[in-house]
Amino acid sequence: MLPNGPEAFYAAAGKAAADKELNRKLDNASARHLEHLAAAKREFAAYESERDLARRIKEESIERLDRLLSELRQRLEARGVKVFFAADAAGARDYILKVAREGGVKRVVKGKSMTTEEIGLNPALEQAGIEAVETDLGEYIVQLRREPPSHIITPAIHLSSEDIGHLFAEKLGMDYSSDPPALTAVARARLRDKFLNAEMGITGVNFAVAETGTLVVVENEGNGRFCITAPDIHVAVMGIEKVIPKFEDLSHFLEILARTATGQRFTAYTSFLGAPRGANELDGPREMHLVILDNGRTRMLADPVMREALYCLRCGACLNVCPVYRHIGGHAYKSAYPGPIGSIVSPGLFGAAAAGHLPFASTLCGACREICPVKIDIPRILLHLRWKMTEGGEKVAWPQAAARVRTAARWFARAARYPGMVRAAGRLGAVLLKPFAHDGYLRRMPGPFGAWTRVRDFPAPPANGAGLADSDSGFVTVDRYETVMARIRRGLAPGAAQESANHVEPSPPPRTLDADELRAQFIAAAGAVGASVIEASTAAAAVEKIAAILSNAGADSAAIGAGITIDSAAVTARLSRGGCRITTVGGPGATQAALKESLASVDAGIVEADYGIASSGTLVMVADAARPRSLSLLPPINIVMLRAARILPDLAAVLRIVGPQAASAHPIVMITGPSRTADIEKRIVIGVHGPSQLHIVIVWQSGG
């Protein structure tokens, strides 16, 4: 969906503004979001200084964009990832279509990606006869309605659970229900099959780390993990601005993003990837592509005021606080990027004729800047764009009424240069209007002011001037690396390298906790996100606990990783005795087909985590041949062993340790709680595409 000028905006926004129901839904969702966010901020003492640090890193990344992108490209290409630079939307689309055609792709599963919305990928895929299935719950819902997402984080925010219930009843033939868990379960069941039978997965990218050549994908439902794990081909699409220098920089972004986007401490799943499937890995894509998109971003880069918009993390918080957005909803903007950030980005990406009116559709109230995690000065950029659209040679085709208002404003401003004259005119006006005033107000005004009195009364100017008297198929699939790089360098050249006013004092390191405290903190944090945590003093005790978990859950089949440090043979023997059918996956001679087969139907997956993060209750797993990624993804129950000594205090500590593994392209996943969504009315539902139960067994004793 592309913006197409002010007339269409006026029509859509006017209609939406009158829709009280829409406003009620958006207000409720926004209130819920703000509540979550306030709670998440309260318990994160370093939030403010982390915001400044995150902003600082974004500033520096953009100043070095050319170098970072070529570093990223070089690292990824060295590992066999195909990196493609697209100068515009068509270039990106054509490349993806070409890859799809060459790979014989019939079905694509898509993770949530606003960038693919921006380039209009779905219609292009459909036209090429390829089924494109949106798999994020919110995206799935709006796709069923054949409409675009109305929010960058919560695509179906404009719909109530009743709306969705009717939709599912009609399109999926289920019995009507407005219960979010029931609706979620239906989507899960419908999509499982699609995931396992798609040839290509397409996702966005939240961060791309130049130093290690790592793409980071953040999500809650597990659908993103499916898209990058199950199909044979993975295509990631990102704007040029997503690159950051160092792996450890992520520690300043991941928590902030989770908190502002959804009010969580940490998103359920953070995946790190940097290479196609390794020689003896059992899952993951055989072919991996990264499309890096310009499409107007270098224009924004070249404008020193607009450049700031490239720091955006797409957290969506500014939409939720925007009173205009909450009254007109996302669709009225007719852009993949609605709301405050959209009103700056859309003219940048789609040009003045299409979207130049959007910067004017704001009261400049500043709520967006206040909440923005990277403090983008949105009102200032809106003002800058208004100037460009007025005196900068870019023109907006204003409808007549708005044009008249503008003309009147211009004449007023010109007249105001002569205070004596305007005062006299004002007095004259006041005298003339006096007979029409009731109780100090006018019910109708002439000319451009008619728009005012259509909806409210106008204060009658006091006639006596009181008190002042004294004073492809033509596919163009040429890599545009050089073109984009040249544009970036040109954009950076006048460098106007805005001196960062942002000198950040890092917050003092928190007191170091001992092992017991770390464990206690981990248990509390994991419990808070809905994981169950059990402690076991020895490996043997852990096996007993796992047996108990399985029997409590009524699970009669489980799969276990071959490579776990706790003797898997012993686990298998004990569990089999308990009547559970146990499959070991990832052993010598294992195949992908066998893996899929065994995971498709088992109740539980048993794995071991490499690390735990105490502050957020997060599990960190580095996948390898013996520990396939699907093991912690497909089975509805996930049981994870974690050795107590492997619990580290925070994300930064873990990133320091796993950095080298990311650099050597081991796929890493961070798991925080069971899979979840808040896509229906911002209500949290546990268990979407990933496991609905997460049991963590902490083993005190190290070794076997």
Add this chain to the structure above:
Amino acid sequence: MNEVTLFATCLGEEFFPGAIAAARAVLSRLGLEVIVRREAFCCGQAAFNEGMRREACELATRFLAAHKAGTPLVVPSGSCASMIKVFYPDLLAGEPTLLEAARALIPWVHEFSEFLVDVLGVADVGASFPHAVTYHPSCHLLRELQVVDAPRKLLQNVRGLRLCELPRSTECCGFGGLFSVKFPDISAAMLADKCRCIEQSGAEFVVANDGGCLMQMGGGLHRAGSRVRARHLAEILARR
């Protein structure tokens, strides 16, 4: 030296002369010599916000010719004060002489409530107003100038005044200058929210420090047939 300049603002002169007179009275009672300069009428905010920087620049030129550093300049409007303090440097970036004049003037510019509380150190101006009042923090005052507490402090010290809590107080009233007439539907929807919250507050008067918000809320309440009236802070503080 106890001289201050009061900038009447264009909306103040045309629509709220009572508020300007009240601001003047409050300042005079505190023993200040209040001057209103007649050479400038408008700070240029409306033109600036509409992208008409040429016109805005002309008005800023006039404004800066009339108002010089050295005398405190009191502005009874959050958005006009932000225009001068926050946006003049952007507007005048290409005009070194004007920019310099603006930079010199900026430290002398104060929004009305901030001037009373933070500069003069006065929270009680000796006013009396036995009514239920609620306060709407105008967006520019709140988020451009970070003036949060001063107006409430002043109101709390008014005899007989009952300060009512305004639900969702920090939400914009939907004025936004020309936005109100260029996008009347959106503006009206935002205004309806604000009016509902004002009614819920149980107040008889809603107070703001910005002519734009007063026009918007006052007009909205009046159209809706509400008995609540919109008043400038100075009008309350001038009551004895």
